[in-house]
Amino acid sequence: MTPTYPLHLHRRTLLLGLAGCAVFGAPLATQAAPLAAAVPNTTGPGTWSAADEPTLARLLDRVTWGCTVSGTQALGAMGIGAYLAAQLRPGANAALPREAQAQIDAMAISRTPIETLAADMDARNRAAKARPTEDERKAALKDWQQDMRALQQEAAARFVLRALYSPAQLREKMTWFWMNHFNVFAGKGSLRALVGDYEERAVRPHALGRFRDLLGATVRHPAMLRYLDNAQNAAGRINENYARELMELHTLGVDGGYSQQDVQELARVLTGVGVAQRPPGEEPPRIKPALRRHYVRQGLFEFNPQRHDWDPKTLLGQPLRAEGLAEVDEALDRLARAPATARFITRKIALFLVGDNPPPALLQALARSFERTDGDIAAVLETLFNTPDFRASLGQRFRDPVHYVLAGLRLAHGDAVLPGTEPALGWLQRLAEPLYGRATPDGYPLDAAAWKGSGQMSTRFEIARAIGAGVATTPMPTPREKEMRMAEQSASQRTPPPLAQSAYVRALQSTWSAATRNALAQAASPREWNLLFLASPEFMHG
CATH class of the missing domain: 1.10.8 (Helicase, Ruva Protein; domain 3)
Known part of the structure; x- marks a missing residue:
């Protein structure tokens, strides 16, 4: 029965109750519902036998960006083992819905090769700085910065569209993981023009492949080389920044058994590994005849042997025997196959x-x-x-902001392609986990404690209200600061998504705590029910 005290106080009481559960504890597990439909078990012995509906829903939550009807149907039709096998090795035929692919195809980062795009943006930057007056320089640089931000926004929008709608969900999820592991900050220098290509060509193709191939692709990408300053690393002017992070954050780990001497040696190995400064098609830099055969250029990547330290080197207690760029590959082989790397990764x-x-x-x-x-x-x-x-x-891991926003949108809208990604990107900004926005090379934290602060919970409730009201079905206006206010003003004109009737909610009802059941039972409208469920500890965990 709905209480008689004012509705705004009623909502406040319910939210405060759920907030305490969401922040301080995982969802309370109760006896699972009976198995509704047999799902073939073709995985390891006994691991997935007798999987009930809540377990299947939580499994989809974990290996995808959020449970949807199409995911449930695929799992039911294929069986757990075949479904996981298909996610682990998806092949190249995981097509997006036509409307989502059309949004990606219209992007500048899809239509223009990165070599041309980077050269054009660099030329514009130089031209802006060469303008004759201060006002002209400021205006030209402002236009350049806006276009650079637009390129970063396109990359982020492409990621969100794939995360929401790709059938190869595990690949998209691991793409985010590896982008976070091999983090680059788009706000540094010219990286806004490069970050989309970094994700597209260095990380995403190897997200489920061999770690050594992934490591090598990041080492050769100009986004990483500029972010960690290896483009400046040359014999006689050693820069150790990338070498240190390559061992501490990318391979061995801080306790991986390497020394400062190893950092210095690896920095010497990486001398000459950098970014081509000349436009494609121009003559290579002047190089001594004896070194010309070692020169390598692939797109924007360049190995300049004139800048390389050719003296003998020892890494992790063993000498390196190769030379030139092959010496880099030998060092990467050693790092990728070290037992410390296996443990750290x-x-x-x-x-x-x-x-x-x-x-x-x-x-x-x-x-x-x-x-x-x-x-x-x-x-x-x-x-x-x-x-x-x-x-x-399953069901016990606290969702970080990216997981929370994407899971909410997938639950609310399923395979219905949204007209834009602006709401999702704005919410991630407000939740302090914007794509490509981590300034330090360690990437965003993976532990739950980093995302459980009171400010984080307050913002999540606002986002739960917006998703529950169907706000994401309309592209958000700019500037972003008006995002939530304008969304709430027009929320009453939208039909809230019917979350209470979804298969996902029905599958998990038996696992809800008494506090969540009580709160949802007192919801005064479908919109409020959606808010309370999306703000519940059960949905905060996946």
Whole structure:
């Protein structure tokens, strides 16, 4: 029965109750509902036998960006084992819906090769700085900066469209993970023009492939080389920045057994690895005849042997025998295959796909899989999915902002393609996890504590209200500061998505806590029901 006290106080009471649950605890598990439909088990022995509806819904939540009707249908038709196998090795035929692909095809980053795009933006920057008066320079640089921001926005929009609608959900999810692991900050220098290509060509093709291939692709991309200053690294002018992060953050880990001497040696290995300054088609730089055969240019990547340190080097206690760019590859082979790298990388994968404090036995199994398969990422994930620890973690991992926003949109709108990504990108900005926005090379934190502050919860409730009212069906106006205010003003004109009738909600009802059941029972409208569910601890965890 609806209380008789004023509705605004009623809502405040319900939200405060749910806030305490969402921040301080995981959802309370109750006895699961009976298995509604048999799903073939073709995975490891016993791991997925007798999987009930809540478990299947939570499995989809974990291996995708959020449970949808199409995902449920695919899982039911294929069975758990075949579905996971298809997600682990999706091939090249995971087409987006026509409306989503059309938005991507219209982007400048889709229509213009990165070499041309980067050269044009660099030329515009130089021309702007050469304008004769201060006012003209300011105006030209302002236009240049706006166009650079637009390129970053296109890359972010493309990521969101793929995350929302690609059938290869695990690949898109791991693309975000690796973009975060090999983080670059779009706000530095000219990286706004490069970050989309970095994701498209260096990271996404290798997101489920071999770690060594992924590592090599990031080392050769101008976004990484400019972000961590290796484009400035040359014999006689050593810059250790990238070498240090390459070992500490990208491979071995801070406790990986390397020394400052190793950092210095790796920095010497990386001398000459940089970004081509000349437009495509122009003559290469002047190089001594004896070194010309070592010159390499691939797109914007350049290895200039004239800038390379050719003296002998030792890395991790062993001499390097190759020379030139091959010396770089030998060093990367050594780093990628080090036992410390296997432990460091697989622990981060466990933090991402299991949660805080993964069990030691699980970490050992994942590290063994990494070493046994020479860093096959899909094989490591397959090992993870077939462990009892992974299954036990379903529904218990607190969603970071990217997971929260995308899961909310997928639940509310399913496969219906939204007309724009502005609301989602604005919400991620407000939740302090904008795409390509982490200034430091460590990437956004993966632990739950980083995202449970009171300010974060307050903003999540506002976003839950907007998603629950159907705000995302209309592109958000700019400037972004007006986003939520204008959305709420027009929310009453929209039909809220029927979350209470969704298969996802019906599957999870048996797992709700008494506090959540009570709050939802007192909702005064479908819009308020949506708000309360999206702000509940059960939805905050996935």
